[in-house]
Amino acid sequence: xxxxxxxxxxxxxxxxxxxxxxxxxxxxxxxxxxxxxxxxxxxxxxxxxxxxxxxxxxxxxxxxxxxxxxxxxxxxxxxxxxxxxxxxxxxxxxxxxxxxxxxxxxxxxxxxxxxxxxxxxxxx
Numbered sequence: 001x002x003x004x005x006x007x008x009x010x011x012x013x014x015x016x017x018x019x020x021x022x023x024x025x026x027x028x029x030x031x032x033x034x035x036x037x038x039x040x041x042x043x044x045x046x047x048x049x050x051x052x053x054x055x056x057x058x059x060x061x062x063x064x065x066x067x068x069x070x071x072x073x074x075x076x077x078x079x080x081x082x083x084x085x086x087x088x089x090x091x092x093x094x095x096x097x098x099x100x101x102x103x104x105x106x107x108x109x110x111x112x113x114x115x116x117x118x119x120x121x122x123x124x
Contacts, residue, residue: 003083011090019097026093027086039085043078050077 006012006020015023031039047070054066070077086093 001084002080003087004080006083009083009087009090011094023090023093023097024083024086026096027089028082030089030092031085035085039081042081046077046081047074 003009006017006024009020012020012023028036050070051067054063054070057063057066
């Protein structure tokens with residue numbers, strides 16, 4: 001099944017949108033190299049096809065507008081590839097996410113963790 005939104009993935013329905021993004025990011029990091037390479041190849045094929053279609057847009061102004069729109073819609077064009085390939089790794093990513101929440105670290109890069117977020121922090 002092809003997923004066009006993280007809301008459609010049953011295992012992620014109990015989580016907020018920011019938690020779903022974090023879990024999907026973890027799941028994509030857990031993918032083996034072969035799966036990542038396959039996903040990247042699919043994304044390149046999709047993007048080449050989209051930009052190739054710009055060649056048939058008449059007029060320079062319309063071509064520039066089409067390229068700008070494709071650049072802005074890049075994430076929407078490749079999101080189904082990322083979601084579909086990451087689905088088998090979501091249970092493991094959820095387990096890691098729950099473990100990090102239990103340890104008190106909600107999100108990577110969040111301010112909860114006792115780190116000084118400003119000033120001169122040189123390890124002294």
